[in-house]
Amino acid sequence: MNTIQPTVNWVKNRVRQARDDQQQLFEAGLNGLNLVKREGKEIELNSGERLTEFLSCSYLGLECDPxxxxxxxxxxxxxxxxxxxxxxxxxxxxxxxxxxxxxxxxxxxxxxxxxxxxxxxxxxxxxxxxxxxxxxxxxxxxxxxxxxxxxxxxxxxxxxxxxxxxxxxxxxxxxxxxxxxxxxxxxxxxxxxxxxxxxxxxxxxxxxxxxxxxxxxxxxxxxxxxxxxxxxxxxxxxxxxxxxxxxxxxxxxxxxxxxxxxxxxxxxxxxxxxxxxxxxxxxxxxxxxxxxxxxxxxxxxxxxxxxxLSPELGQLQADLWRNVAVIDGLLGPVLGNHLVASPIRFVRVGAESDAINLALHLRRQTIAVTTAVFPVVAKGEAILRLAISASHSQTQLEHLASAVGSGFDALGIRQGGRGDEQ
CATH class of the missing domain: 3.40.640.10 (Type I PLP-dependent aspartate aminotransferase-like (Major domain))
Structure with a gap:
């Protein structure tokens, strides 16, 4: 626990410490995606790539409701x-x-x-x-x-x-x-x-x-x-x-x-x-x-x-928690937040370069995720964040799980990092 002094330039410190890691994300093309089209959880980039996205925090899919x-x-x-x-x-x-x-x-x-x-x-x-x-x-x-x-x-x-x-x-x-x-x-x-x-x-x-x-x-x-x-x-x-x-x-x-x-x-x-x-x-x-x-x-x-304010919301919530349970069953405790009542799951990686490489592997498997490095997480504790939605299909969730597993194997990264829930 520490006390903040009014003289501390918090923003300057944050920018200077984060600049290099954030630059790597943009240079790798993992941030700053240019979308030209979306259909449910499928997005199309200006490069022509079509990806299944686990980026959006619209966990119930309501933003596309007519x-x-x-x-x-x-x-x-x-x-x-x-x-x-x-x-x-x-x-x-x-x-x-x-x-x-x-x-x-x-x-x-x-x-x-x-x-x-x-x-x-x-x-x-x-x-x-x-x-x-x-x-x-x-x-x-x-x-x-x-x-x-x-x-x-x-x-x-x-x-x-x-x-x-x-x-x-x-x-x-x-x-x-x-x-x-x-x-x-x-x-x-x-x-x-x-x-x-x-x-x-x-x-x-x-x-x-x-x-x-x-x-x-x-x-x-x-x-x-x-x-x-x-x-x-x-x-x-x-x-x-x-x-x-x-x-x-x-x-x-x-x-x-x-x-x-x-x-x-x-x-x-x-x-x-x-x-x-x-x-x-x-x-x-x-x-x-x-x-x-x-x-x-x-x-x-x-x-x-x-x-x-209608009974319909309960069904949407049930659809979300069903999908969360599916991804927990497919990937197990390798996921951070495993079995936690949150729609956010993440893959602990550790080194920033490993996280970027794993995210790029998923990208090649037509999957877009959030790569989180400092200052979003601590130095050396980089993660891939997965936002699960009621709108994801069983097929999309299975493809994600398969791509994560193959990525660890192909890149020689130890699965799970610390792996414990918070």
């Missing part, structure tokens, strides 16, 4: 591509309908933003100010940021330092979090734990245990549930809601993505009361000054919201 496409078109036809005025001045009917749907789905009071990152930028300073009615602070916040939290939170460390000290720790290690909470309280601050609920490069976080610590130390849990949205819960409320004890929900500040499994665009924050939501609408900088929402995105989200 109802979402029609919803987007209808909203644009009725109101234009956008209504270029702040939503503090005017709200259009689809925006109001979406807010009402999200209140039901996320079981609170939701406010939408152009992205989850935009929600972080607007809402974390407001939370740190102590002005949100249901989230009072002592002298100020004591931020506890997970080391692997999404970059859209990490990049705000300099801003967070203006409100209170920032401690970084591994939020899957409850002893570290407990110590950080104790440190915050000893300094007269309110601990606010910032973490993903499902890591984009890790497994599940102990959401309920983190909420228990928040309650014990009279603090809050700020959970980015972007990868858990839609895939867990009766109405797709997400993993954090699914895992949280109802009695502690008042200490949970929930961030949800409308751009992944939800199938549309944007992000949302869900807070405890209508007064909290109204404070965000009036005073969160990226809500009042962040530009209008895309009407196509809003129309698609409304159509997706109707699916979420």
């Amino acid at each position: 109802r979402l496409i029609q919803g987007a078109m209808s909203a644009v036809q009725s109101f234009g591509v956008q209504f270029a005025a702040a939503r503090t001045r005017a709200l259009l009917p689809p925006m109001r309908e979406l807010d009402e749907q999200l209140n039901r789905i996320f079981q609170g009071h939701s406010v939408t933003f152009n992205s989850v990152g935009s929600a972080h930028l607007g809402c974390l300073p407001l939370l740190g100010s102590g002005e949100l009615p249901s989230y009072p602070l002592r002298r100020g916040p004591g931020w506890i940021v997970d080391r692997a939290a999404h970059a859209s939170m990490q990049v705000l460390q300099g801003i967070l330092c203006q409100f209170g000290p920032v401690l970084r720790c591994d939020c899957s290690d409850l002893e570290q979090v407990e110590h950080a909470c104790s440190t915050a309280v000893a300094a007269g601050n309110t601990p606010i734990i910032l973490t993903d609920s499902i890591g984009s490069m890790r497994g599940l976080y102990p959401v309920n245990r983190l909420l228990q610590l928040a309650e014990r130390f009279d603090g809050y849990l700020y959970a980015d549930d972007a990868h858990g949205t839609s895939i867990h819960g009766e109405a797709g409320g997400g993993y954090a809601l699914f895992a949280a004890d109802q009695r502690q929900r008042a200490r949970l500040i929930l961030l949800s993505s409308l751009s992944k499994a939800f199938g549309a665009t944007g992000g949302a924050i869900t807070v405890h009361t209508a007064a909290d939501a109204e404070m965000i609408r009036r005073h969160a900088s990226t809500y009042t000054f962040g530009g209008p929402l895309s009407m196509g995105g809003v129309g698609a989200a409304v159509a997706s919201g109707k699916i979420h």
Whole structure:
């Protein structure tokens, strides 16, 4: 665990350390793919290659649903591509309908933003100010940021330092979090734990245990549930809601993505009361000054919201978990996150050059995956990330498993690296 000092230029350090590894990905042609066509999980590049993709985080396949496409078109036809005025001045009917749907789905009071990152930028300073009615602070916040939290939170460390000290720790290690909470309280601050609920490069976080610590130390849990949205819960409320004890929900500040499994665009924050939501609408900088929402995105989200609030969502979730079970059965514990309730699987490789070579082998087998190197993962711990979808076919999953196995054999890479789940 370490304390972030306001003078640290976090972005400069990150860029300088990441530049060489990232350059290798682009030079190898694994990043910066130029798509010209897609049909379900099949993509075509401008080179003429046709690949099965395990890149997209739209885990339920809703982005291609005709109802979402029609919803987007209808909203644009009725109101234009956008209504270029702040939503503090005017709200259009689809925006109001979406807010009402999200209140039901996320079981609170939701406010939408152009992205989850935009929600972080607007809402974390407001939370740190102590002005949100249901989230009072002592002298100020004591931020506890997970080391692997999404970059859209990490990049705000300099801003967070203006409100209170920032401690970084591994939020899957409850002893570290407990110590950080104790440190915050000893300094007269309110601990606010910032973490993903499902890591984009890790497994599940102990959401309920983190909420228990928040309650014990009279603090809050700020959970980015972007990868858990839609895939867990009766109405797709997400993993954090699914895992949280109802009695502690008042200490949970929930961030949800409308751009992944939800199938549309944007992000949302869900807070405890209508007064909290109204404070965000009036005073969160990226809500009042962040530009209008895309009407196509809003129309698609409304159509997706109707699916979420219907029994159909349960079948889509079942299709996803069936495919996750298939890939677990085919590849077994060689996969990171094996048997974990996440749609993300990854192949531990280790050396960056080995990961790139294995990804290129898969590419030759007509498969596209995400090659993750520093700063997304630690140096020397490169992985291939596989995003599993309800839309993948049995044949596509079997082909992936075969290509991974043959790649390890052909390249002489030891299978699995450390191989343990997180």
